[in-house]
Amino acid sequence: MSAELSILDLFLQASLLVKIVMLILLGMSVASWAMIIKRSQILSNAASKAGRFEDRFWSGVDLSQLYKEVEARKDDLMGSEQIFYTGFKEYARLHRSNGQVPDAVMEGTSRAMRVSLLREVDELETSLPFLATVGSISPYIGLFGTVWGIMHAFIALGAVKQATLAMVAPGIAEALVATAMGLFAAIPAVMFYNKLTNQVSKLEHTYATFMEEFSSILHRQAFAANQE
Incomplete structure (x- = not known):
């Protein structure tokens, strides 16, 4: 009879605490999958945008013209575009007020771009700590449910005079479902x-490389303007 039981049957027959554990694990699994799908789309979109913007940046377009194009949609910027917008805006402001000291101009510009880079990376890493948490604690939550369920089964078994495997097996099976659900939540997380952390690292490297290259271009412009 126990071989015919479905997971739903095992859940319904489990003790209240084991049911709570299973529901918690199910909720964590659903939430982690939702975050995985959303974050994968965001990172894929960020990589595509970075590639398109850098193609435009290195196409030979005038930086002032590119800045105007980017500024027109400044509320929808991310990644390399945001770093470019922040850096060029700060460069233009400092160059107007302190153009005779190119080192000061570049120091302020580089600082602004570094802050922008950190903010972009922080945005990319959103939800990743939750996945790490699910991956680390889900097996232990499932194990807790299993231990409690098995303990409950053996306590009930001790109350009868003639114990058989058929009597204890369903209770143990119910408890083991909690461990299985813990692994089901943890492994994908x-x-x-x-995978997503690796993607974030690659994007961070892409942004940092662009920032350094852009800084070099602005550095040349700042010193060339100072010599005129």
């Missing part, structure tokens, strides 16, 4: 945490 760990796998995608590693």
Whole structure:
């Protein structure tokens, strides 16, 4: 009879605490999958935008013209575009007020771009700590449910005079479902945490490289303007 039980049957027959554990794990699994899908789309979009913007940046377009194009949609910027917008805006402001000291202009510009870079990376890493948490604690939550369920089954078994395997097996099976659900929640969370973290690292490297290249261009312009 126990072989015919479905997971739903095992859940319904489990003790209240084991049911709560299973529901918690189910909720964590659903939430982690929602975050995985959303964050994967955001990172894929960020990589595409970075590639398109850098193609435009290196196409030979005038930086002032590019700045005007970017400024027209400044509320929808991310990644390299945001770093460019922040850096060029700060460069133009400092150059107007302190153009005779190019080192000061570049120091302020670089500082503004570094802050922008950190903010962009922080935005990319949103939800990743939650995935790490799910991956690390889900097996232990499931194990807690399993231990409690098995303990409950053996306590009930001790109350009868003639104990058989058929009497204890359903209770143990109910408890083991909690461990299975813990692994079901943890494994995808760990796998995608590693995958998404790697994507964030690659994007961070892309942004940092662009920032350094852009800084070099502005550095040349600042010193060339000072010599005129």
